[in-house]
Amino acid sequence: MDEKKLIDGLKKKKVWAYEVLYDDYAPRLGSVIKSYLGFDDVEDVIQEVFIKVFRNVRKFRGDAKLSTWLYRIAVNVCKDTLAKRKRNNEFLTDFRENEDKASFEPPATTNVFREVMDEISFEELMSVVGKLSEDDRLLIKLRDIDDLSYEEIADILDKPVGTVKSRLHYARKRLKELLEEVGYIG
């Protein structure tokens, strides 16, 4: 569907527009949220993102692409969720001192990718990926997987392009080091 028509529908609070938005963007947003948060509690965040879109769509001036604006909202909701989670963890630390930190969860279902890799390699890779920080994972996901430009990433994260480049450089370096540690890269 034409993006302009969709934005018009969203601004007029038409339910069909939100259905189209969900169909078109929920998978991509869910993927970004999952890469950032690293756990499967994605549904609440997606719902929160759509509610924020509903409440703030009138403020969307169309300077950036709709997808960029949506990603930005998703990242901000993720940051809030993480902050809330950290506060709760701090509060609960005294009660569960020996419990492990939340780890990056591997996908629950088997898939083609997993089948073509041997089990150990896949688990190793998942463990490596899980060692990256949330910001590193997000940057690598946006740039190297979703293939967004530096400018778009800078817009999403509300940071200068130079900062994004520098952070992505360190994120890649960190991933490369982790891969070298397990002997994946020589």
Added chain:
Amino acid sequence: MDEERFVHILDREIPFEELRVDEKKNLKSYVKALGALKESCCYRPSDDLKKRTVSKIRRLKIKPYRMLGTVAACLVLGFFSVSFFTGNTILIKKKGDLYQLANVLGYSSTLDERLRVNLTAFPQEETERNDIAMMEQEMERSLGFLSQPDDQNAFEISGINTTY
């Protein structure tokens, strides 16, 4: 591998064909790791979530109208309450004021006499007369306590004078 060069390779600033064999190998490994990350982030939204999200948006959409409706209902209720209490009074009479209460209720009888209710001056039919007799009995049963001596009426009595 040189970090800067690796970044340039990832940004596709150096064509794949120009890479050395070890660089190609490392790049493939890195891409494989990215594949793992991609798979781990793969998300398929459910229809159930769509329904819940859309219904929440629908609720948010009608929320202002619902609030408006509630405010309007409160205003109407307030208006009727004010008009009711300005046009009507609630009398609360203690025992001893039973004469006044009887007047409020539309009786001119005194407490010394039995209550008489004259509903129609000239009943025409037998059935009408029976009906009236029954109504009189009923009135006497329900309001007969007014004619009882004061010591048996040891409670407070309220009366509402209303035009409704």
